[in-house]
Amino acid sequence: MTSLGQLRTDREVRVRAPGKVNLSLRVGTREPDGYHPLATVFQAVSLYEEVVARTASTRTVTVSGEQADLVPTDPTNLALRAADLLAEHAGIDAGVHLHLHKAVPVAGGMAGGSADAAGALIACDALWGTGVPREELADLAAQLGSDVPFMLAGQTAIGTGRGHLLSPAMSRGEYYWAFAVRTEGLSTARVFATFDELVAGATRLEPEADRALMQALRAGDARALGAALHNDLQYAALELAPELAEPLAVAEDAGALGVLVSGSGPTVAALARSRQHALVIAAAWTAAGVADQVQTAAGPVPGARVVLSAGSAAGGSD
Numbered sequence: 001m002t003s004l005g006q007l008r009t010d011r012e013v014r015v016r017a018p019g020k021v022n023l024s025l026r027v028g029t030r031e032p033d034g035y036h037p038l039a040t041v042f043q044a045v046s047l048y049e050e051v052v053a054r055t056a057s058t059r060t061v062t063v064s065g066e067q068a069d070l071v072p073t074d075p076t077n078l079a080l081r082a083a084d085l086l087a088e089h090a091g092i093d094a095g096v097h098l099h100l101h102k103a104v105p106v107a108g109g110m111a112g113g114s115a116d117a118a119g120a121l122i123a124c125d126a127l128w129g130t131g132v133p134r135e136e137l138a139d140l141a142a143q144l145g146s147d148v149p150f151m152l153a154g155q156t157a158i159g160t161g162r163g164h165l166l167s168p169a170m171s172r173g174e175y176y177w178a179f180a181v182r183t184e185g186l187s188t189a190r191v192f193a194t195f196d197e198l199v200a201g202a203t204r205l206e207p208e209a210d211r212a213l214m215q216a217l218r219a220g221d222a223r224a225l226g227a228a229l230h231n232d233l234q235y236a237a238l239e240l241a242p243e244l245a246e247p248l249a250v251a252e253d254a255g256a257l258g259v260l261v262s263g264s265g266p267t268v269a270a271l272a273r274s275r276q277h278a279l280v281i282a283a284a285w286t287a288a289g290v291a292d293q294v295q296t297a298a299g300p301v302p303g304a305r306v307v308l309s310a311g312s313a314a315g316g317s318d
């Protein structure tokens with residue numbers, strides 16, 4: 001094993017990784033492995049996690065941002081797990097210090113942890129010079145979590161299997177979102193378990209169900225997209241957090257083209273007519289006191305990517 005941590009010094013790689021909203025999330029019946037098959041349409045949105053990787057002798061992580069205290073810094077942190085997996089895959093014993101600056105709500109159904117994992121894969125690959133091909137990075141991503149491959153890919157994509165089998169979706173134009181964030185997250189496992197209680201195995205994934213949604217994306221028709229937004233987990237999220245009915249109703253009253261719970265929640269996502277209208281919806285939530293925090297964003301945007309690579313390697317600079 002090579003110790004790259006000793007070969008390269010004082011290097012820093014910065015990666016930006018977006019959050020996501022599921023434009024449609026359809027859930028089948030739980031399988032023997034404990035997971036539900038999904039048919040989903042992801043859109044990456046411009047709420048960005050920043051992942052900074054610096055040369056170090058061991059692997060550690062620190063976290064900043066308003067909800068930093070909700071994120072573990074032990075080996076269960078998804079970014080650290082990504083670094084461990086990449087090092088193992090590349091057969092190296094390299095160290096890294098990862099710093100995560102979080103903007104995506106924690107446990108909010110917008111895949112912030114998955115974005116950190118995707119960002120850490122890209123950042124460590126660049127820091128360590130491991131040059132792992134894109135398809136192998138995608139395989140590693142799928143081992144870290146079902147949403148991680150999409151956070152690498154970004155833009156708009158259809159996800160099947162557990163959401164990790166991706167095919168690109170044609171999408172025209174830009175879409176504007178407002179997000180109502182609740183500080184207290186929802187456990188994904190609990191939401192799926194509640195979904196099981198509510199539907200008692202009576203679901204089927206219909207291949208044609210998102211035809212209108214795909215058509216709206218191809219046409220760049222925000223109004224039609226708003227009407228086609230869909231989330232099978234929404235009733236389960238509302239069962240566990242009934243107060244989410246309030247931001248849903250306030251966004252509708254503020255003229256949202258469509259409004260839904262993002263993924264397993266509890267973030268509520270409202271599709272707006274324009275960037276300005278997204279700010280109006282966010283202001284309506286704040287005025288009504290129905291969100292702990294509000295955010296606005298646009299999509300689709302690219303997946304995790306390096307924005308800065310700097311520093312000197314031993315024996316030369318780059």
Ligand SMILES: C[C@@](CO)(OP(=O)(O)O)[C@H](O)COP(=O)(O)OP(=O)(O)OC[C@H]1O[C@@H](n2ccc(N)nc2=O)[C@H](O)[C@@H]1O
Pocket residue numbers: 022025030034035036037038040108109110111145146147162163188189190192262263264265
């Ligand atoms: C629901 C989605 C939709 O994009 O996103 P989030 O709302 O979490 O962002 C994802 O499928 C979330 O994927 P991910 O966040 O990786 O879930 P995991 O940590 O692997 O799963 C936690 C638990 O949720 C349940 N689970 C998860 C995914 C799935 N397809 N079926 C399940 O039943 C399982 O009980 C699992 O043990």
Ligand SMILES: Nc1ncnc2c1ncn2[C@@H]1O[C@H](COP(=O)(O)OP(=O)(O)O)[C@@H](O)[C@H]1O
Pocket residue numbers: 070071072076077078079100105106107108109110111112113114116117185186188263264265
């Ligand atoms: N880097 C990370 N960022 C956020 N959460 C993390 C991270 N690593 C592990 N976790 C754990 O994963 C849980 C859910 O993560 P997150 O991706 O924020 O939400 P969701 O799965 O709802 O999209 C958190 O409650 C936290 O305990």
